[in-house]
Amino acid sequence: MRTPEEQLVDASLDMGKALLLAGGEVTRVEDTITRILHAYGMHKVGVFTITSLIEVTARTPDGDEIVKARRIAGGYATNLDRVEQLNALSREICATCPPPQDIISRIEAIKYPKPEAAWISYIGAMLAAGSFTVFFGGRLADVPATIILACFINWMDRKGIYKKENQLLFYLVCSIVTGFLGCILVRVGIGVHLDKILIGCIMLTIPGIPITYAMRDMLLGESITGLFRFVESLLIAASIAGGFLLATVLAEGVL
Template sequence: MRTREEQLVDASLDVGKALLLAGGEVTRVEDTITRILHAYGMQKIGVFTITSLIEVTACTPDGDEIVKARRIVGGFTTNLNQVEQLNALSREICSSCPPPQEITARITAIRHPKAEPGWISYVGAMLASGSFAVFFGGTLADVPATALLACFINWMDRKGIYKKENQLLFYLLCSILTGFLGCLLVRLGAGAHLDKILIGCIMLTIPGISITYAMRDMLLGESITGLFRFLESLLIAASIAGGFLLSTIIAEGVL
């Protein structure tokens, strides 16, 4: 049976994992876990975090040492609203020291909020992709095709087809299908400039925030985490570019 101190360490790991999955930097994760455990009287706290692992070492007030690790698998997003809510929760934990079970329940509520209407994400995707297509030299005639492809990309993202299992496979499959459909729409007369249409769609998938976070981590001294995120972003960008290139080559030979 787990002791109360072990439950507290598990709860702090839950907070750290939720922060990391929501896009929080590793320094924030380590600082949050350290502050929570200090608030409960734990001593000699050491926290090590990378994008795939969180490890915590802490001594209880009785002198017993607790060592726990948490594997972080997939599901990374950039949700600044969740990061802010988790920051508020950590401050509340440090001030009131609630029982571990309450912390776990609060984290679950933050990680799984009430779903927003699906049409909001579709409208946002259409507006963003259409605007980028026009910005990069397209015409209003390209907007309908771009908006249609944006809806397709958003549908695949919401369904999460292969995304949790393998992000590279997801983005490769998404870019191949999107590029092929774009070629088909242009051939049918639904758009005029294929390159501008695909540029608008690519902007929905480019991991720009992930690259920014990678550079931020390296500037903060977290070289390992920064390199991991940077390499992952480069691989995702390469799979996106390769998928669109492959789809246009295939489409030229088929259509």
């Protein structure tokens, strides 16, 4: 049976994993775990974090050494509201020191909130993609095709087909299908400028925030994590660009 100290370390690892998957920086994850364990009287706390692993070493007040690691697997997302809620919870934990079981249940409640209405994300995708299409030189006649493709991309993203297992494959398939559908829409008269339509749609998938986070991590001295995130973002961007290019080439030969 796990001791209360081991349960506490597990709870702190759950907190760190939730922060990391919500887009929290590595330094925030390490600082949060360290502060929580110190609040419960543990000392000589060491936390090592990269995008795929969190490792914690801590010494209990009785002098026992605890070493635990948590593999981080799953899709990363930027959710600043979730990061803020987790930060508030961590401060409350440090102030009140609740039982570890309560910490885990509170984290789960933040990780799995009541889902928002689907129409909100669809409206956002349509407005964003349509605006970028016009901004980059498209006409109003291109907006209907952009809206259709934006809804398809948002549907794919909400379904998350293979996204958690392999983001590169997900974005490659998504961009190929979107590009091919765009070619069909232009051929049947829905839209005029295929390049402007696809530019508007591609802006919904470009990993701009992850690239920014990678630069931030490197500037904060977390070179390994920053490089991991930067390379992953470049590979995703390459798969998106390659998918749209492949779709247009195939469409020219088929349609």
